[in-house]
Amino acid sequence: MDKVRPSAADAVSDLPAGATLAVGGFGLCGIPSDLIRAVHDLGVDDLKVVSNNCGVDDWGLGVLLHDRRISRMTSSYVGENKEFARQYLSGELEVELVPQGTLAERLRAGGCGIPAFFTPAGGGTQIAEGGLPWRYGPDGGVAVASPPKETRTFGGRDYVLEEAITTDFALVRAAKGDRHGNLVFNKSAMNFNPLCAMAGKVTVAEVEELVEPGELDPEHVHLPGIFVQRVVVVTDNEKRIERRTVREAQ
Template sequence: MDKVVASAADAVADIADGASLAVGGFGLGGVPTVLIAALHARGVTGLRVVSNNCGALDTGLAVLLAAGRVARVTGSYIGANKEFARQYLAGELDVELIPQGTLAERLRAGGCGIPAFYTPAGVGTQVAEGGLPVRYDGRGGVAAASPPKEVREFDGVPYVLEHAIRTDFALVRAARGDRHGNLVFAKSSRNFNPLAAMAGRVTVAEVEELVEPGVLDPDAVHLPGVFVRRVVALSPEEAVAKGVENRTVSADGPGRRAADGPESRATGGAS
C-alpha cells in the first residue's frame, strides 16, 4: 500500500516516447512542475498532452513545449503562451481545442468508466459541426480540421456527443497526501488536478506535504488513493517554489492594477 517512490525521476521512468498524459493545474496554479522537470530530463518526445493549457511563462508544460517534446495538445486555452501559438500556427503541433467545462467532464467521465456523454456546450458551432483547425500547414492554411460530432435532441434541445478521455499517465500536484495516495488539493488547484488524476491509467502525484495514513480526515480527502499509483514527496524548497502569473499592486487605492510590464503579465490562469 505504500505508494511513495524515492524521486521524481523514478516516478516517471516508464513514461515513453509518444505517451499520452493528463496534467493537472491551471496557469501556474497546481501544476506538477517537479514531475514535468523530471520528464524533461529524461528526454522523452512525441508526447500527447491533455491539460487546460500548455504551461504559462516558462514553467510547467511550457518547458516540454519549448523543447519540442510535445506532439499534440488537447486543452481549452492558449492565452499568452507565445511559443504554443507559434508552434500551432507553424504546423508543428496538433491542437484540439475544447470548451473548458467539456474538457473537465471528459476527464471525469474517463475516470468513472463513462464512455461518452451529451452536452449542450458547442452546439451550433465548429465544436459540433467540425472545421476547427487541428493542424495548420505553416502557410496560413489548414492541414487538418476537426470532424463533425453527433448531435441529438432531448426534449427538443440539441446536445453534442463528447467522448471520455483516458490517458496512459497522469501527473498531478497536491497540497497534502499520504502514503496510500489519498490527496488533498489547495483552493484552485482542485480544479483540474482530481479530474486529470482520474483519467490516467497510471497516476503520479507530487505532494507538498507527505503524511502518514490516518492523518488525513476521510471527509477532507478530495481524491482517494485508488486513483493514484505513485506519490513523490517534495522537498521544502520544491513545495514553496511557486510562480506568479499576474502580479498586481495597490498604488493609490485598493484594487488598482499595476502598469503593464514584465511583472504584470496575465495569462488568464489561477495563481
C-alpha cells in the same frame, strides 16, 4: 500499500515516447512542476498532452513545449504562453481546443468508465459541425481539421456527443497526501488535478506534505488513493503568479 517513490525521476522512469499524458493545474496553480521537469530530463518526445493550459514559456508544460517534446495538446486555454501560440499557428503543434467544462467532464467521464456523454456546450458551432483547425500547414492553410460530432435533440435543445478522455499517465500536484495515495488539494489547485488523476492509467502525484495513513480525515480527502499509483514529495515549492496586476497609486 506504500506508493511513495524516492524521487520524481524514479516515478516517471517508465514513461515512454509517444505517451498520452494528463497534467493537472489551473493557470499556474497546482502545476506538478517537479514531475514535468523529471519528464523533461527523461528525454521523451512526441507526447500527447491533455491539460487545461500549457503553463508559461519557461515553466510548467512550457518547458516541454519549448524543446519540442509535445506533438499534440488538448486544452481549453492558450493562456500566457507565446510559444504555444507560435507553434500552433506555424503548424508545429496539433491543438484540440475544448470548452473548459467539457474538458473537465471528458476527464471525469474517463475516470468513471463512462465512454461518452451529451452536452449542450458547442452546439451549433464548429465544435459540433467540425472544421476547427487542429493543425496548420506550412502555407497557413488548415492541414488537419476537427471532425463533425454526433448531435441529438433532448427536450427541444441540441446536444453534442463528447467522448471521454483516458491517458497512459497522469501527473498531478496536491497539498497533502499519504502513503496510500489519498490526496487533499488547496483551493484552485482543486481544478483539474483530481480529474486528470482519475483519467490516467498510471497516476503520479507530487505532494507538498506527506503524512502517514490515518492522519487525513476521510471526510476531507478530495481524491481517494484508488486513483493514484505513485506518490513523490515536492522538492521545489515555488508558487508563481501568471499575471500580476497592481492598482495604481491614488
